[in-house]
Amino acid sequence: xxxxxxxxxxxxxxxxxxxxxxxxxxxxxxxxxxxxxxxxxxxxxxxxxxxxxxxxxxxxxxxxxxxxxxxxxxxxxxxxxxxxxxxxxxxxxxxxxxxxxxxxxxxxxxxxxxxxxxxxxxxxxxxxxxxxxxxxxxxxxxxxxxxxxxxxxxxxxxxxxxxxxxxxxxxxxxxxxxxxxxxxxxxxxxxxxxxxxxxxxxxxxxxxxxxxxxxxxxxxxxxxxxxxxxxxxxxxxxxxxxxxxxxxxxxxxxxxxxxxxxxxxxxxxxxxxxxxxxxxxxxxxxxxxxxxxxxxxxxxxxxxxxxxxxxxxxxxxxxxxxxxxxxxxxxxxxxxxxxxxxxxxxxxxxxxxxxxxxxxxxxxxxxxxxxxxxxxxxxxxxxxxxxxxxxxxxxxxxxxxx
Ligand code: HGY
Ligand code: MN
Ligand code: MN
Ligand code: MN
Numbered sequence: 367x368x369x370x371x372x373x374x375x376x377x378x379x380x381x382x383x384x385x386x387x388x389x390x391x392x393x394x395x396x397x398x399x400x401x402x403x404x405x406x407x408x409x410x411x412x413x414x415x416x417x418x419x420x421x422x423x424x425x426x427x428x429x430x431x432x433x434x435x436x437x438x439x440x441x442x443x444x445x446x447x448x449x450x451x452x453x454x455x456x457x458x459x460x461x462x463x464x465x466x467x468x469x470x471x472x473x474x475x476x477x478x479x480x481x482x483x484x485x486x487x488x489x490x491x492x493x494x495x496x497x498x499x500x501x502x503x504x505x506x507x508x509x510x511x512x513x514x515x516x517x518x519x520x521x522x523x524x525x526x527x528x529x530x531x532x533x534x535x536x537x538x539x540x541x542x543x544x545x546x547x548x549x550x551x552x553x554x555x556x557x558x559x560x561x562x563x564x565x566x567x568x569x570x571x572x573x574x575x576x577x578x579x580x581x582x583x584x585x586x587x588x589x590x591x592x593x594x595x596x597x598x599x600x601x602x603x604x605x606x607x608x609x610x611x612x613x614x615x616x617x618x619x620x621x622x623x624x625x626x627x628x629x630x631x632x633x634x635x636x637x638x639x640x641x642x643x644x645x646x647x648x649x650x651x652x653x654x655x656x657x658x659x660x661x662x663x664x665x666x667x668x669x670x671x672x673x674x675x676x677x678x679x680x681x682x683x684x685x686x687x688x689x690x691x692x693x694x695x696x697x698x699x700x701x702x703x704x705x706x707x708x709x710x711x712x713x714x715x716x717x718x719x720x721x722x723x724x725x726x727x728x729x730x731x732x733x734x735x736x737x738x739x740x741x742x743x744x745x746x747x748x749x750x751x752x753x754x755x756x757x758x759x760x761x762x763x764x765x766x767x768x
Contacts, residue, residue, distance in 0.1 A: 367472055367756050369749035375464055376752070379405060380456065389453030389743035393496035393521070394423075395530040402448040402460070406488055409467050415486070420547060421540040422506040423490040423531055429470055430483050431767075437482035440552035442766045443726070444469070444484070444759065447492035447503075447718065454493070455745020457559035461733060461752065463488050465557045469760040476760075480767035482552060489718045494580070496521045496530075498647075499686045504718035508725055509543030516541055548725045553697065553766050556719040557731040557759050559747050563738035564711050568754035571702045572693055572730035574712040575720040576623075577658050578651035579687035583610065583669075586679035589634065589642030600640055601677040604632065607644040609672045610665075610680075614648055617664040623652030624714060625661055648682070651714045655690055691720040694727040701729050704765055705758050715740070731758055 382405070383390045383398030392398045403425055410417045410427035418426045426445075431437070446462025466486040473480075490503030497519040505511040517528035517538050528538035560570065585603035611627045618625035630646040648665070652658035666682055673680035702708045711732070719730050733755040737746040747755075 367468060367753045369753045372468065372753045372756060373749045375468060379460060379464070385453055387453045387743050390450040390456060391452060392448055392450040394449045394491040395534040399448055400534060403488065406463065413470060419536065420507065420544055421542060422503050422544065423536050424503040424507065425488040427486045428483055429480060431480050435481045439482065440550050441483035441485045442763060443487055443551050443554040444556065444763060445487035446556050446558060447489045449491055449493050449495055451493045451495045451741045453743060454741050455743060457745050457747050458740055459492060461559050461747065462557040465752065465756045465759050468756040469763055472756060472760040473764055478764055482767050484763055484767050492718055494686065497527045500716050501718050501721045504721040506541055507544045507547065508721050510721060513541040551726045554719060554722050554726050554728045555731065555759070555762055556717055557733065557755055558717060559740065559745065560732040560735045561713065561715045561740035565709060565732050565734045567709050568734050568751040569705060569758045570709040570711050570732040571698055571705065572713060572732060573698060573710045574693060575691040575716060576651045576653055576712065576714045577655050577688060577690040578714065578716055580685045581648040581682050582685050583646050583648055584681045585644040587642060590640045592638040592640060595640060602640050603644045603678045604641050606669065606673045606676045606678045606680060607646055610669045613668045614665055617661045618650065621652065621657045621660045623650065623657045623661050625650045688716050688720055691723050693723055693729055697727050697729045701762055704761055731755060731762065
């Protein structure tokens with residue numbers, strides 16, 4: 367397709383949830399998310415696609431085959447997510463949904479009729495940007511998280527996932543595994559912007575996702591006056607926290623993985639008070655499980671030692687874990703061949719495709735990111751590469767929906 371055609375549809379969602387930073391605030395069930403869902407529904411209606419929300423709040427548009435179509439009735443699922451991290455980029459998620467709509471247009475314009483359903487999915491809370499656990503919609507579908515836990519997850523204001531869902535008109539009582547839907551899915555293909563500088567061609571195919579997880583860390587001490595408490599008398603959790611940030615980076619560097627502390631909350635959060643508590647979140651990723659385990663073990667023991675010296679408390683608890691994902695090798699090779707020998711590359715970023723890969727033959731297409739920036743306003747993709755992504759996705763859907 368041509369770049370201008372991509373841009374026309376893309377521009378329709380560009381203002382939704384855009385902040386002054388140039389990044390996006392598109393949290394699940396927020397006004398922006400509901401506006402995107404309404405836009406998705408309108409696009410589906412324009413194309414005569416049947417829409418549906420599953421028990422976990424994931425939204426779908428179905429391109430149904432003609433009655434009596436030859437295939438076994440199982441669907442080819444494509445799509446991604448609308449939600450963003452705070453001040454995230456424009457492409458992470460929505461690119462996969464917009465590209466899917468355009469790929470359907472392209473296939474129809476070419477006279478293609480699918481032999482099996484082609485379904486476009488918009489997954490809920492992929493980023494965990496509001497409720498903390500990433501890929502929540504797909505995890506629920508796959509039975510990878512207890513629905514009671516999901517319902518009780520809270521956002522920064524104390525609103526639970528269940529309350530947010532209900533306020534948006536969805537039913538949180540229905541949350542839970544959806545094995546029938548998984549069984550009715552022949553393949554899932556998620557198109558996504560590449561999130562680093564690893565892809566030097568318009569379109570690539572994913573090989574694997576690094577194992578990764580999130581941990582909540584609580585540093586506790588004694589709140590006190592910044593002007594009257596002598597240094598030896600302090601039990602300052604901020605000190606232990608500061609050590610932990612450096613320790614995470616050091617352990618990751620030594621082991622050959624990645625560790626990030628990108629979110630922190632201090633109590634009481636006053637300039638002239640020693641904090642009584644610091645809560646922070648660790649994100650760690652690695653090329654394999656052993657390296658990830660080594661980072662965590664080294665980190666925990668160093669911070670515990672340090673906390674003992676600081677007279678502070680330190681507790682760390684996992685909030686989500688995603689094991690290594692090796693995408694279906696046959697599908698990966700088939701798609702790379704189909705796309706004329708497209709580059710095949712792993713990623714350190716998590717995706718709904720990574721969750722569903724345990725249940726359904728799954729593949730990912732990546733679109734080149736010239737800045738290599740993601741989860742920040744600088745995330746980029748050229749219209750030409752996005753159009754190439756649409757062409758690639760259309761070719762893949764044609765191949766899989768025959
Ligand atoms: O952070 C992550 O990789 C999540 O998918 N988006
Ligand atoms: Mn993301
Ligand atoms: Mn994403
Ligand atoms: Mn005072």
